[in-house]
Amino acid sequence: MSDFLSQDELDALLKSFSESLPEEDKKTIESIVTLIFDPASSALGMIVGRETRIKIAQVTQTSLKDFITKATERIVLANIKLSEALQLNISIAMPASLVLRIVDLMMGGSGEPTDQNIDDIKLSALNEALNQMIGASLTLLAEKAKGKVSLAKLDIKPVDDIEKISMLFNPTELLVCAECRVEMENSSPSSLWLFAQLTALREVNEKLFPKEKKQEKVKVQPAKFEEFTPAEAEVPLQPTEIQQKLELLFDVPLKIVVELGRARMTLKQVLDLTVGSLIELDKLTGEPVDVLVNGRLIARGEVVVIDENFGVRITEIVSPKQRLYSIRETNGV
Structure with missing residues (x-):
């Protein structure tokens, strides 16, 4: 494990990439991520039976390969494709500890699982949870986009070998990485990360938050009227x-x-x-x-x-x- 970076070292590495993102892009990403995770966190809270909040912590840039290689624990990757009114590919990276906690609570446990193995049954439970979370997000996204937004793909895989796993993005491609804090009642906080292409997020932002057209300034000046001579009164008809x-x-x-x-x-x-x-x-x-x-x-x-x-x-x-x-x-x- 000596090859892995500590969480502090990973945060410092990610922070170094964030400086290259313009402030306007950071605000764009924060707005979209908030739209996705606000309803999703409410849905997750209902699934696990605990009040849950997922809020964005920081926005950086990195590749999936660099992120997963330097992660401090095993990562479960969810590849998600949105279609119709919004065309967007995103990958959500979750640490194994968060996945196991969610699944344990879904199965009536205390949220402190003893079995650390992520098998097909647990992946199936996680798939159901993510389906409901994304479904809640799609409702809000469709309302903002003024059109139907559908889930075209949801694929969940534990990452054991970065070279052998199917991904939506090139593992070495520089992506936007939005770190989100997961605060669950009676549990220690955790993190998950959302990855997407910056250009795609900009396009989505234009559909979700269209800019109002600036009204052209109209030159106003006092009205000038021509002088008219009184018109001759109409002569009434004679009897x-x-x-x-x-x-x-x-x-x-x-x-x-x-x-x-x-x-x-x-x-x-x-x-x-x-x-x-x-x-x-x-x-x-x-x-x-x-x-x-x-x-x-x-x-x-x-x-x-x-x-x-x-x-x-x-x-x-x-x-x-x-x-x-x-x-x-x-x-x-």
């Missing part, structure tokens, strides 16, 4: 002219309705009407009825009987000007 224009409409037939009164009824009341039913109107006894021409009120009067027919004696009439405009509006003149 003779009105008469001449009105004579053109003398042969137009008009519909005259005498309205005795009105009532509001429900559909049921209308359907219940039978011979002999009484309908109470909104007019009082002796109140004048309305005389409408093409739906326009022009006069009021009282109902009379002429021989054997009903008639209306006009008792009130609107002014000639109002009558003229009512007729003109009705006929579209």
Whole structure:
């Protein structure tokens, strides 16, 4: 084990790479990693039955080969592919101690496993946990991306030989490495690491956090108005002219309705009407009825009987000007 670096030496090595990352890229990576692990940590807490938080600690750059070669304990690597609205490949590296603790809690243990062997059953349990964690993350990512985000691949492998394991990335490729602290209730804190290509994270950031278009500054200045001379007032039509224009409409037939009164009824009341039913109107006894021409009120009067027919004696009439405009509006003149 003398060939392995201590955790302090590994942290110092990773920190040396972080200086080459621009501050803007660090903030971009932190935002994306937070979107992924905030819902994932809640899901993990429900799976293991303990309150759990996964929060980003630092962002650096390194290759998977350098990271795994210098790791202080055995690493389990989860290769994840996201598709559709977000195209992103990520690898999550977890120390064996964290994997064993999660699996032990899932199986009803205390979180302090005695069996340190990672077999297929434990990998299957971890696969189920990661599926639920990623599923929770996808919901939030899809909401931010305004489109469906799917899990295209989830492959979990313990890393025994870096040269023989299938990876999403070239082992020597320089990747972004986001170290996250895993704080689980009644357990000592641990770490996991997320790896991805910087260019891919930048593209994802543009979809998740689109920049608002800057509004162009508009030059504002006081409005200038031209001076206008008062227009000559329109000369009103003379009575003779009105008469001449009105004579053109003398042969137009008009519909005259005498309205005795009105009532509001429900559909049921209308359907219940039978011979002999009484309908109470909104007019009082002796109140004048309305005389409408093409739906326009022009006069009021009282109902009379002429021989054997009903008639209306006009008792009130609107002014000639109002009558003229009512007729003109009705006929579209």
